[in-house]
Amino acid sequence: METPELRPPRGKPSAALIGIIVFKYVECAAFLFVGGAVLRVAGLSAHPGPLRIAREVGVEESHVTIRSVASLLSAFTPGEVQALGLAAVLIGLVFGVEGTCLALRIWWAPYLTITLTAAAIPPEFYEIARRPESVRRWVLLAINVATLVYLWGRRNDFRRTVPR
Numbered sequence: 001m002e003t004p005e006l007r008p009p010r011g012k013p014s015a016a017l018i019g020i021i022v023f024k025y026v027e028c029a030a031f032l033f034v035g036g037a038v039l040r041v042a043g044l045s046a047h048p049g050p051l052r053i054a055r056e057v058g059v060e061e062s063h064v065t066i067r068s069v070a071s072l073l074s075a076f077t078p079g080e081v082q083a084l085g086l087a088a089v090l091i092g093l094v095f096g097v098e099g100t101c102l103a104l105r106i107w108w109a110p111y112l113t114i115t116l117t118a119a120a121i122p123p124e125f126y127e128i129a130r131r132p133e134s135v136r137r138w139v140l141l142a143i144n145v146a147t148l149v150y151l152w153g154r155r156n157d158f159r160r161t162v163p164r
Helices: 017-044 048-058 063-074 076-102 109-130 135-158
Strands: none
Touching: 017 109, 017 135, 076 109, 109 135
């Protein structure tokens, strides 16, 4: 039986990998914050107004985001709002797992991130088609494509043995 060829000890992670990990943690924090806020709002009356939402999340009632959220939430039942909040928390936790696994350089972490990132690209194209003037959507698409390209090229760097 042949012994697999071992790689030398892992060096420091590249700046690109650190950037991807940081981006995953930022996404995690954002989704956990939004999910927590939505779950908090879900515990309010059936259709809380902007003033009630503003009090719960600690911002001004006149803030345009608060008015938009109040308008959006009025279209959902309290159960649907709870489901949205739980979904946001779950998505945030997945981003946290991705970032942590990449940071720990677990061998399957690039495959997980490649799969989940690739799954998010078609909805991004849909959103860009709806609002092509949105710079934020284009930037997120560019970041996700760059993440895919980088991780695909480095997917075997996380393994301790050289694949044959």
